[in-house]
Amino acid sequence: MQTKISEIGQIAITVSDVKQAMVFYRDVLKLDFLFSPSDELAFFQCGPTRIMLSTPQGAGEIGKNSLIYFKVENIEAFYEAVIQQGAAPEREPQFAAPMPDHELWIGFVRDPDGNLVGIMEEKRSN
Template sequence: MPAIGAVRQVALSAGRDLDSTLAFWRDVLGMGVHARYDPPGIAFIMAGDVRLLFTDGVPAGTVYLDIAGLEPFHAQAKAAGVPFTAPPTLVHHDTEGQFGPAGESEWMAFIKDPAGNTIGLVERHPPQEE
């Protein structure tokens, strides 16, 4: 069996308008374009060490991003007119420590970009923040 390492790249739909999709990621999420190639009309945004590839010809996908300050971001983005498909919600009490330190809770909110990609915003809270 091969030794698989970290995730290197995730492909997401660019939709019909690469510029509006990239503008959403820049203006709403603060994530700028790392590289762009025209033609063929593809772009990369870095999420830590993971490349997010935006191209046509792939179906809309879902990506989960860590965020610090989910509640304040939700309030600011909502006030700016960003539609959320789900507000910040407790999704998991990690009592066993399966996905991080034991006792933490995981909260998520969801938005969609202009290409239809779902973006899950994830924040873990220590037990005393419940």
Template structure:
């Protein structure tokens, strides 16, 4: 029998203030909180657990975390309505043969880079906000 790794089960981010980060990931991003154990806070990211753990060291943001969404423009408007500030515009990252990859980036309270990503049909373009 050959050895193989299974899917990634959990990723961890160091945070300065677990309460602040719990509010950000739960209330602003809308992730489902699984549980909290002391200062450790666990969220569900579509079957992958996100662990927020307090760090007494200076927070060193690592590789971005990309959240897949069905409609990047709608998701961005919803998050902006919750007070989230993005650091760029929705942009085409990679035109593929059969679809296009669109992204937009933001940071959490500790400076971890996060992104929304959408695999869209060829030729899709974000629609401007409706004025109202």
């Protein structure tokens, strides 16, 4: 029997207004919209991982969720573009750590509900 987790299938993000959040995740972050079965749910695709936006369920609290890091190319340009499109700036991209074959760069913005959204780029070392 396989007991090892193979991959992340879906990540849920708690928001106050799914329709408002859909605009941010679709139009600002440019995630591929999949479907919205109700006013309380919307699904997007980011690479192999599905992102679910939902209103609070159970103990979920808006803006106090786990942090998602989206991999991007040209982190500085991406950061500036999403700020101009309405993302709230949190921390400009900066060098985070040296790796054997690349440098890790990290930056942060906030969505309309204050959820922290991480962006990262693995810049190849010269």
